[in-house]
Amino acid sequence: MGDVARHLGLSRSTVSFVINDRTDIRIAEETKRRVWEAVTELGYRPHAAARSLASSRTNLLGLVTDIASSPFGGGIITGAQRAAWEHGQVLLIVSIDSAASADAAMIEMLLEQRVEGLIYATAGHVAVSLPEAAAEVPVVLVHCEDVDGRYPSIIPDEEHGGYTATRRLIDGGHRRIGLINLDAPLPSAGRRSGYERALREAGIDVDPTLVVSGSADAGAGFELARQLLRFTDPPSALFCGTDRMAMGAFDAVREAGLRVRTDVAVVGYDDQEIVAAYLRPTLTTVALPFEEMGAAAVEALNGDIEGFDGSIVRGWLVERDSA
Amino acid sequence: MGDVARHLGLSRSTVSFVINDRTDIRIAEETKRRVWEAVTELGYRPHAAARSLASSRTNLLGLVTDIASSPFGGGIITGAQRAAWEHGQVLLIVSIDSAASADAAMIEMLLEQRVEGLIYATAGHVAVSLPEAAAEVPVVLVHCEDVDGRYPSIIPDEEHGGYTATRRLIDGGHRRIGLINLDAPLPSAGRRSGYERALREAGIDVDPTLVVSGSADAGAGFELARQLLRFTDPPSALFCGTDRMAMGAFDAVREAGLRVRTDVAVVGYDDQEIVAAYLRPTLTTVALPFEEMGAAAVEALNGDIEGFDGSIVRGWLVERDSA
DNA sequence: TTGTAAGCGTTATCAG
DNA sequence: CTGATAACGCTTACAA
Numbered sequence: 001m002g003d004v005a006r007h008l009g010l011s012r013s014t015v016s017f018v019i020n021d022r023t024d025i026r027i028a029e030e031t032k033r034r035v036w037e038a039v040t041e042l043g044y045r046p047h048a049a050a051r052s053l054a055s056s057r058t059n060l061l062g063l064v065t066d067i068a069s070s071p072f073g074g075g076i077i078t079g080a081q082r083a084a085w086e087h088g089q090v091l092l093i094v095s096i097d098s099a100a101s102a103d104a105a106m107i108e109m110l111l112e113q114r115v116e117g118l119i120y121a122t123a124g125h126v127a128v129s130l131p132e133a134a135a136e137v138p139v140v141l142v143h144c145e146d147v148d149g150r151y152p153s154i155i156p157d158e159e160h161g162g163y164t165a166t167r168r169l170i171d172g173g174h175r176r177i178g179l180i181n182l183d184a185p186l187p188s189a190g191r192r193s194g195y196e197r198a199l200r201e202a203g204i205d206v207d208p209t210l211v212v213s214g215s216a217d218a219g220a221g222f223e224l225a226r227q228l229l230r231f232t233d234p235p236s237a238l239f240c241g242t243d244r245m246a247m248g249a250f251d252a253v254r255e256a257g258l259r260v261r262t263d264v265a266v267v268g269y270d271d272q273e274i275v276a277a278y279l280r281p282t283l284t285t286v287a288l289p290f291e292e293m294g295a296a297a298v299e300a301l302n303g304d305i306e307g308f309d310g311s312i313v314r315g316w317l318v319e320r321d322s323a
Numbered sequence: 324m325g326d327v328a329r330h331l332g333l334s335r336s337t338v339s340f341v342i343n344d345r346t347d348i349r350i351a352e353e354t355k356r357r358v359w360e361a362v363t364e365l366g367y368r369p370h371a372a373a374r375s376l377a378s379s380r381t382n383l384l385g386l387v388t389d390i391a392s393s394p395f396g397g398g399i400i401t402g403a404q405r406a407a408w409e410h411g412q413v414l415l416i417v418s419i420d421s422a423a424s425a426d427a428a429m430i431e432m433l434l435e436q437r438v439e440g441l442i443y444a445t446a447g448h449v450a451v452s453l454p455e456a457a458a459e460v461p462v463v464l465v466h467c468e469d470v471d472g473r474y475p476s477i478i479p480d481e482e483h484g485g486y487t488a489t490r491r492l493i494d495g496g497h498r499r500i501g502l503i504n505l506d507a508p509l510p511s512a513g514r515r516s517g518y519e520r521a522l523r524e525a526g527i528d529v530d531p532t533l534v535v536s537g538s539a540d541a542g543a544g545f546e547l548a549r550q551l552l553r554f555t556d557p558p559s560a561l562f563c564g565t566d567r568m569a570m571g572a573f574d575a576v577r578e579a580g581l582r583v584r585t586d587v588a589v590v591g592y593d594d595q596e597i598v599a600a601y602l603r604p605t606l607t608t609v610a611l612p613f614e615e616m617g618a619a620a621v622e623a624l625n626g627d628i629e630g631f632d633g634s635i636v637r638g639w640l641v642e643r644d645s646a
Numbered sequence: 647t648t649g650t651a652a653g654c655g656t657t658a659t660c661a662g
Numbered sequence: 663c664t665g666a667t668a669a670c671g672c673t674t675a676c677a678a
Contacts, residue, residue: 002655010664010665012655012657013658013664013665013666014663014664014665016656017657017663020657025664026663027663027664028663031663031664045431045435046655046656047435047655047656048436049371049372049373050376050655050670051655052372052656052670053372053373053376053654053655053671054655054658054669055657055658056670074396074418077416077418078418078420081417081418090415090432090436091416091417092415093416094414095400095404097401108368109413111368112369112370113371113413114370114371114372217601218601218602218603247601248603254577272597274567274595274597274598275598278540278542278567278570278571279541280541280571325671333648333649334650335649335671335673336649336650337649339672339673339674340648343673348647348648349647350647351648354647370670370671372670372671372672373670373671373673374672374673376653376654376670377653377654377673377674378654378673379654379673647678648677649676649677650677650678651674651675651677652673652674653672653675654670654671654672654673654674655670657669657670658667658668658670659668659669660665660667660668661664661667662663662664662665
């Protein structure tokens with residue numbers, strides 16, 4: 001920066017004011033033009049560390065997550081990054097293995113970098129416990145909840161998701177609708193409530209035998225769907241807790257000599273593109289706004305974090321061919 | 324740091340030496356102990372920016388990628404991060420939308436952060452063109468190649484992958500093996516060579532009508548497999564360019580009234596867990612060492628980058644139930 | 647083995 | 663509007 005100033009016969013401060021586009025200080029347009037010209041000519045590039053040191057603002061945000069490898073991670077990362085970029089901030093992403101508990105050393109490293117906020121995002125909707133040190137900066141959780149309830153979280157509206165999916169099936173003329181739910185405590189409760197609300201609204205009696213649950217994978221989906229389809233009065237539609245479970249359900253339908261949609265309508269959950277868009281037939285499913293969630297976390301950190309106590313976001317139905 | 328020094332009646336340099344564990348300077352063990360004790364007691368945490376400024380070493384590495392959302396991304400990010408961590412380095416991950424060309428503004432931002440190296444990784448094995456500015460620091464490409472051939476790349480051995488998959492099928496007793504290849508020019512060529520080498524080695528004539536190609540998705544896999552299975556002398560085994568194509572091929576096999584493995588063996592490529600592990604039957608497929616590739620990129624940046632002209636890594640077969 | 651002092655590249659303050 | 667000058671928190675010769 002000194003070079004630029006010297007080259008122009010200006011002081012370093014003036015160059016600094018121009019480069020930071022400070023509106024509280026009036027600089028001649030001509031001067032600004034010359035500064036920018038010299039900047040490109042001399043190939044000057046600001047030094048982020050020096051800037052941080054002098055201004056005691058790093059514009060760094062930490063994102064700790066186990067989702068880099070999950071199909072949901074992309075959305076959260078993309079959304080968070082876009083929002084950070086718009087705020088002139090840089091995202092320090094740290095990917096951890098398990099969502100069980102963040103590695104304290106990783107958090108420590110982020111704090112050494114003087115991140116000005118921390119986002120903790122998980123692939124599954126779970127309860128987590130962060131290292132004590134995290135509390136030193138503002139923290140927002142995404143898709144998970146703090147066991148101690150100390151930090152605000154951004155989580156999907158599971159009840160609404162369950163309602164939306166079930167409603168779609170009811171609108172398709174179905175009266176006997178099976179729910180192949182997730183075992184996990186947190187989300188399943190909400191989805192089931194939504195499922196039941198949709199049924200009641202339509203004047204359909206809730207038949208508890210039509211509600212089963214298991215793990216998130218295709219294997220469980222297959223077994224559970226098979227179980228339901230063997231009833232003497234089997235459901236004509238299935239709402240599955242994950243797209244992978246729906247993938248298994250498809251196989252169960254076929255095994256029973258039936259056809260997806262024609263004989264048994266299926267709605268999934270997640271809109272995991274690789275599965276949903278390529279299954280045959282393609283899968284109608286509930287999509288969650290992961291990008292928005294990532295962006296919302298950044299916005300929360302940039303806003304009134306003290307006054308932010310989390311938010312619940314709604315998903316929507318992606319209509320394809322299975323229902 | 325001054326506080327720690329004052330607290331102990333030492334100079335700041337001494338504390339600095341201890342904290343950085345400098346072996347070129349001999350410090351009394353007792354002094355070291357006292358320093359670390361005071362560090363925890365006072366809750367001192369080094370300031371990364373100040374350290375960078377003073378030492379002109381940032382220990383920052385930039386990772387630009389379009390893979391955050393891809394199933395391969397996780398591995399590369401995880402591997403790169405682990406290696407970076409071991410070198411005491413921090414990864415600045417920037418996720419971009421398309422692999423076509425990195426956003427120059429993103430690279431510029433990384434350079435302002437004074438990253439000491441740049442990794443550019445893509446989901447697909449493609450040719451890319453980086454902004455001019457990237458050349459200011461060492462660059463390593465992962466899973467892609469520079470159109471100008473300026474930067475070293477770490478890419479998978481496609482020929483070996485093709486050979487491995489085909490060989491597995493031959494060992495399973497198959498003589499007529501279909502290749503459902505990717506359309507993309509770069510990788511397909513190599514895989515096909517490997518496929519042909521395996522056949523020739525086994526004394527099997529290469530039948531060009533058994534080689535078809537299309538896009539990477541299940542739809543293409545379905546169409547192409549169907550096409551091959553309609554031959555009067557259809558293949559008894561299929562090697563598919565991606566797991567998603569294999570997913571489509573499964574459907575084609577079923578549609579033809581045949582059974583996967585029993586009637587038609589199928590081998591995929593990618594080991595995309597969500598597909599491979601949950602397909603019914605589960606998919607035997609070629610896995611690529613993405614974690615190792617990510618780690619290798621970091622190692623290359625830390626090693627003799629001038630002398631590094633890229634490397635080719637080998638995948639392996641993951642045996643499941645489809646072949 | 648420890649201390650002193652001079653930067654590192656900015657921003658911030660304050661006087662002109 | 664512009665220019666000195668003092669931080670920012672640390673590393674690193676160089677001295678002691």
